[in-house]
Amino acid sequence: MTTKIIGNVFEQLNWLKIEEELLACQKIAPCVSYPDDFSGLMRTYPLWNQSGAPKDAYLYKYEGAAQITDIGIKLSYLSNLVKNTFHLEFxxxxxxxxxxxxxxxxxxxDYLDGSEEIGEIYTRMYIPVKVQEKCWNSYEEEVYDVELGDIVFHxxxxxxxxxNFSSESRFRFEFDFDPQIPWEDLFKDKSVLKLKELKSVPREPFSEEDLNNLLELAANIINCYNFKDIAVLFGKIHFQKNVNCALIYDWLEKVVEKNGNSDLLELYKKTRWHLVDRKL
Ligand SMILES: [Fe+2]
Incomplete structure (x- = not known):
């Protein structure tokens, strides 16, 4: 199934209590996972995972249900949202x-982080629990603005x-479930389910000339030390300009080939394999 909004928990929640628990996160030691894959800082608080260890924010392929962590016990209002909304055994x-x-x-x-077996992906959903302006989600050709409490099938x-191009943190709950279970059956509280259209973010046109100018500029300055900076610069363009986010890897290939440095080419290949090609 493709990405869609399948429900909303806005009416079910006391948002003042949510705010209190998000503030309480400031006193909890977060995990920082996938540091190579982003710019800025993403803090992660695992509430349930395979081992129950609060320091493990990665996803593994395993049998059985997840264990609640000390963070999950501490953030009791958010945990109750999970317990009341989903069947925990999945x-x-x-x-x-x-x-x-x-x-x-x-x-x-997305992949199974802790495994080389990449054939199977869990059923993933997320729910924004604190939103800001200029925080978007993109899927290839589209950029979406998702609202507070929306349940997004990812x-x-x-x-x-x-x-997050705003000046404050944005929080979202992310869930991975047994992929064998039909998504409707993951919900204990089916009253939250309601399909809603995803809201596309309007963007400016992106011309062939814009692209050529960008590639020429980047080819002149790229090296092994600023490769990630250039990838980030390319990667942010699609939030403003109407272009498919997946194309940045083709742009990087062109720039790296034009530059001709063999170490840079290796770095490009490794990055592309790690982020997008492993599943193909
Ligand atoms: Fe992802």
Whole structure:
């Protein structure tokens, strides 16, 4: 199934209590996972995971249900939202992600982080629990603005990205479930389910000339030390200009080939494999 909004929990929640628990996060030691894949800072608070260890924010392929962590016990209002909304026996991982100001994820596909077996992806959903302006989610051709409490079914097989260009943190709950269970059956509280159209963010045109100017500029300055900076610069363009976020890897290839440095070419290949090609 492709990415869509399948429900909303706005009416079910006391948002003052949510705010209190998000403030309480400031006193909890967060995990920082996937540091190579983003710019800025994403803090992660695992509420349920395979081991129950609060320091492990990665996803593994495993049998059985997830264990609640000390963070999950501490953030009791958020945990109760999970317990009341979903059937916990199908849950594999539940993380609260804090995208601090200026955080941006390079366009990527999702994998099983702790395994080389990439054929199977869990069913992933997320719910924004604190939103800001200029925080968007993109999936290849589209950029979406998602609202507070929306339950988003996430298609991680598409190249996608997320950003927070506001001055404050944005928080979202992310869930991974057993992929064998039909998504409707993951819900204990089916009253939250209601399909809603995703809201596309309007963007400016992006011409062939714009692209050529960009590639020429980048080819003249790229090197092994600023490669990630150039990838981030390319990756942010699609939030403003009407272009597919997956194309940045073709742009990087052109720039690196034009530059001709063999170490840079290796770095490009490694990055592309890690972020988008592993699943192909
Ligand atoms: Fe992702």
């Amino acid at each position: 849950l594999k991982l539940c993380r609260l992600h804090e995208y601090t100001s200026e955080t941006f994820f390079l366009p990527h596909r 298609d991680g097989s598409l190249v996608h990205s997320v950003c």
